[in-house]
Amino acid sequence: MHASFDINSSTGVYRVSLGEGLVKNVVASQAHRIFIVDTNLLAQVAFVTDPIIAVDATEENKSLERIAPIIEALKGHGATRETEIVAVGGGIIQDIATFVASIYMRGLRWHYCPTTLLGMVDSCIGGKSSINVGALKNLVGNFHPPASILIDLAFVHSLSAEQQTSGLMESVKICYARGGEAFDAYLALQPTAPLKTETAFAIIEQSLTTKKWFIEIDEFDQAERLLLNFGHTFGHAVESATHFAIPHGIAVGVGILMAYRYAEVASILTPAGLERAGRLVAHVQALLQPMRHTLAPLVGIDAEVLLKHFGSDKKHSQSHYRVIVPVGDGDLQRLSVERSPLIQALIRNAFAQGADLAVNGGA
Numbered sequence: 001m002h003a004s005f006d007i008n009s010s011t012g013v014y015r016v017s018l019g020e021g022l023v024k025n026v027v028a029s030q031a032h033r034i035f036i037v038d039t040n041l042l043a044q045v046a047f048v049t050d051p052i053i054a055v056d057a058t059e060e061n062k063s064l065e066r067i068a069p070i071i072e073a074l075k076g077h078g079a080t081r082e083t084e085i086v087a088v089g090g091g092i093i094q095d096i097a098t099f100v101a102s103i104y105m106r107g108l109r110w111h112y113c114p115t116t117l118l119g120m121v122d123s124c125i126g127g128k129s130s131i132n133v134g135a136l137k138n139l140v141g142n143f144h145p146p147a148s149i150l151i152d153l154a155f156v157h158s159l160s161a162e163q164q165t166s167g168l169m170e171s172v173k174i175c176y177a178r179g180g181e182a183f184d185a186y187l188a189l190q191p192t193a194p195l196k197t198e199t200a201f202a203i204i205e206q207s208l209t210t211k212k213w214f215i216e217i218d219e220f221d222q223a224e225r226l227l228l229n230f231g232h233t234f235g236h237a238v239e240s241a242t243h244f245a246i247p248h249g250i251a252v253g254v255g256i257l258m259a260y261r262y263a264e265v266a267s268i269l270t271p272a273g274l275e276r277a278g279r280l281v282a283h284v285q286a287l288l289q290p291m292r293h294t295l296a297p298l299v300g301i302d303a304e305v306l307l308k309h310f311g312s313d314k315k316h317s318q319s320h321y322r323v324i325v326p327v328g329d330g331d332l333q334r335l336s337v338e339r340s341p342l343i344q345a346l347i348r349n350a351f352a353q354g355a356d357l358a359v360n361g362g363a
């Protein structure tokens with residue numbers, strides 16, 4: 001099992017390789033390399049002989065305040081402008097490595113080995129970093145695409161069903177956002193946790209080749225790529241209001257259900273749209289069904305608290321909310337809707353009904 005393809009970015013072309021045993025290949029390089037590795041994965045990269053900076057994958061460590069010690073550790077290991085960073089971990093390690101690689105001596109080449117399904121199907125391509133400032137999540141960041149991405153399927157199997165499901169939510173989001181054909185191709189792979197290696201391989205390939213279209217046509221998030229925020233504005237509200245007790249990908253799944261309910265109540269779907277969006281809802285519900293325990297913090301959550309977090313999303317303007325919803329025949333559209341009492345009532349309704357779809361199946 002092996003696949004590879006190139007991504008065109010403003011800083012050049014980088015290659016994505018997908019297969020088994022790939023991290024061992026990167027170790028064989030002659031370049032001066034320093035690894036930044038998730039502490040939980042040190043045993044899985046025990047063969048690495050280059051210097052390793054081990055970092056706990058916590059939101060606290062993904063903060064501006066904690067970047068300086070990593071820069072100092074790089075200097076301590078003798079990093080020069082020729083040094084290459086190799087990051088091994090999920091989205092947290094990716095965000096840290098992207099940021100550090102972009103600013104150390106004004107920029108180093110870096111390679112990324114994503115180890116969570118979320119990282120493999122989605123965040124590994126696109127070149128973005130997002131760093132917290134105190135309690136303010138993802139407030140600062142930049143673009144610094146890696147020189148290569150090595151997706152080693154061995155890492156899929158140590159992920160829990162919850163972590164795999166989180167990744168599948170981003171995968172279905174990408175494929176649905178691209179249109180009916182990509183969505184059908186995704187569903188045909190019968191994605192569900194726990195994933196067999198062949199299924200994981202096919203889902204990762206399908207997601208990344210679909211996301212490639214978005215990031216090549218709109219690298220800097222001005223138009224098409226914004227659709228990949230589907231489920232995220234509602235999802236971020238769910239994450240924040242539950243104090244991050246609900247993991248990101250699972251919250252995105254709940255956010256997709258909320259966005260669907262918003263579209264349904266606002267009557268912006270035709271029967272054809274209801275059919276396609278309905279299949280999305282059924283799939284997301286099926287993925288969430290075994291996650292009842294994870295979803296428990298959703299029950300009884302205050303709509304006003306959700307609305308407050310929803311309203312503070314950086315994608316809105318002062319006067320308008322930005323919501324991404326299925327419209328017409330089911331395609332996604334980014335709507336700009338006034339911050340009026342009427343719209344706020346629709347959003348509160350979407351929170352309640354979307355949560356009900358997630359927790360009780362809408363029964």
Ligand SMILES: NC(=O)c1ccc[n+]([C@@H]2O[C@H](COP(=O)([O-])OP(=O)(O)OC[C@H]3O[C@@H](n4cnc5c(N)ncnc54)[C@H](O)[C@@H]3O)[C@@H](O)[C@H]2O)c1
Binds near residue numbers: 090156158
């Ligand atoms: N830069 C981007 O484009 C982008 C996109 C989406 C999300 N993110 C960020 O990514 C973060 C979430 O990342 P994530 O969900 O990939 O995970 P993560 O990095 O937060 O890791 C989650 C947990 O999984 C563990 N883990 C990682 N790989 C494992 C493996 N193979 N087996 C067992 N355990 C493993 C980690 O040690 C950690 O305990 C958030 O901070 C989010 O803001 C960034």
